[in-house]
Amino acid sequence: MTSTFGWLAIDPKQRRRMMEAVDQFRDETTLDDLGFGAIRDAFSNTLFPGVSSIQTRLRYVLFIPWLLQEASHRDTVGRMQSQFREAEFRLITALQSGKETVGVIGRDAGRTLQRLPSEIYWVAIGRWGLVESGFSARRYFERELLRREELKATPRADDPDVPIRLTPTGLDPRLPPPPEHLLRETTFALRPEDARYLREAITRTAAGSLFAHLVTHRPENWTDETNQPAGVGDPAIRQGLPPELEALVDRATKFALYAQGANLLYNLLVAEATHKTDQHGSALEEVYTQRLGEWFTEVQDVKPLHARDRELIWQTVIHSGRRLSATTKDFVGTWADAVANARAAADLIGNHQLRCKIVGREREKKGPRARLTPGNQLALDAWGGASGTGRFDYLWTNARRHLQDLYDAEETA
Structure with a gap:
């Protein structure tokens, strides 16, 4: 079947315009302006093997x-x-x-x-x-x-x-x-025999994953859809995890926090270049400066993303079958070290070398579609005020729906 968008292959300018428009409708946790996708997906598939972002019910x-x-x-x-x-x-x-x-x-x-x-x-x-x-x-x-x-x-x-x-x-x-x-x-609704079969299948084939653990270890305070844990880092989930799995979850949640900070700074740079305001009329430069301040307060409460942590993250990516470039390692390392050495969010916001690093990283990942490339006014105009500012949830939204289906079947057994 011929693609409806066949013209995209022969008209670079129109293709770029189309892709920039599409960017505005993507989930804020899936946009990947700074190239964190391989690491995010490696964690997702290690924690929840078999789950994908477009699945609905188990x-x-x-x-x-x-x-x-x-x-x-x-x-x-x-x-x-x-x-x-x-x-x-x-x-x-x-x-x-x-x-x-x-x-x-x-x-x-x-x-x-x-x-x-x-x-x-x-x-x-x-x-x-x-x-x-x-x-x-x-x-x-x-x-x-x-x-x-x-x-x-x-x-x-x-x-x-x-x-x-x-x-x-x-x-x-x-x-x-x-x-x-x-x-x-x-x-x-799963019948009792359906739930028994799926619990056995998942725990057998995905042993060692967070998904397999939660299939057989329902958090005590997770009684129904109204009180599901908010994310993989929720204390209700981390309580009682085996040490190796707890360490994996800790690295995943820490990386999600660090990556969000880099994306917030990226959005601040775009806000400075566009001078746009939010729906309330507030300058987005001020909005992102404030958000970075709040984020920095949160990141101060966790241990730094040290070189050893990063090495273990690289291993997770490799074991998941994905490639990880030297430039990605360098960018993550530079950002992690800058955060560890900063005393306030202003130290990151005002760091000229860090700003240049983010500009260069976007250009490396997006080429001519990079918003911060000088003269690319089309891309700046297409920016909707936020790009990739959500924190990675590692497919938790989909996984918890599957788990809820299993838990509901237990109650009716």
Whole structure:
């Protein structure tokens, strides 16, 4: 299918304008003007393997295998694939019939939905062992046809208790059976057998992660959605963590705090260049100067991000399969040392070398789209007053929704 935005590849000026407009609608924790993304994502995937920012409800990881099984009764791979796609659309209606309104993928788009649940959750069901690692829906359908041929060609054993050896389907044979009338009416509520299966799968395949720990160690004061912990650094979560996991969470929360400070200073520089005001008419230069002061008070209450901490962070990135450039290490190190040596936020704000470092870092990461590149008035005009100022939550928003689904199932068991 030809992309609607095919012109972006041949018109650099229009492409830049489009990308700058898109920037304004991104989540404040995902914008990455200073190149912290690889570290943020490494922590996210180490703490919550299999979870992604576009997932909604946990039961989708079971819906997908169930729909695969339902579609496999057709007589060709092509018809199986068509039926599977049709089932994903029918699932939207079934969830709405079950009175689900929040978290339904395709609730508004309906049959115009471009990114189906199977695409969104496929990494999760592979990571948690619901399907073979690296598997695909097509491969599953091919194996189902192969198994039919094997059954036809295999002579019946005299002893009915002797199992027939068939090619594995690629789906976990321990999957709970689907509920009746799945595509007529269903909900996101996990049955007790669903929850038991998913707890076992996650703790087995993601052992040592914060996600696996929380699956089996519900914080005492987390009773329902109204009192969920605010983030991975919440004392309710950190209480009772194994030492190695506690150290990982500590580094993650500390890095999120340090990265936010750098992004606040970056936004101050942009505010100085634009002279914009907020919705209340306050100069954004003053707003970010104040926010940096508040941030500096907070960062003084934690231990510095020492060289040893940084080395362990680099190892986390490498172990997650990501690359980390020497310039990224240098930038993080320079910023961390500057924060450790500062006595007040003004020491950071007025540090000329630090300002130049941030300008150069943005230019390195964004090229011609860098707002602080001299003469790039278009990018400055497109700045909406904030870019990447939120603190990294490492997919906590999505992970806690999944955990809540599991906890709710425990209460109904």
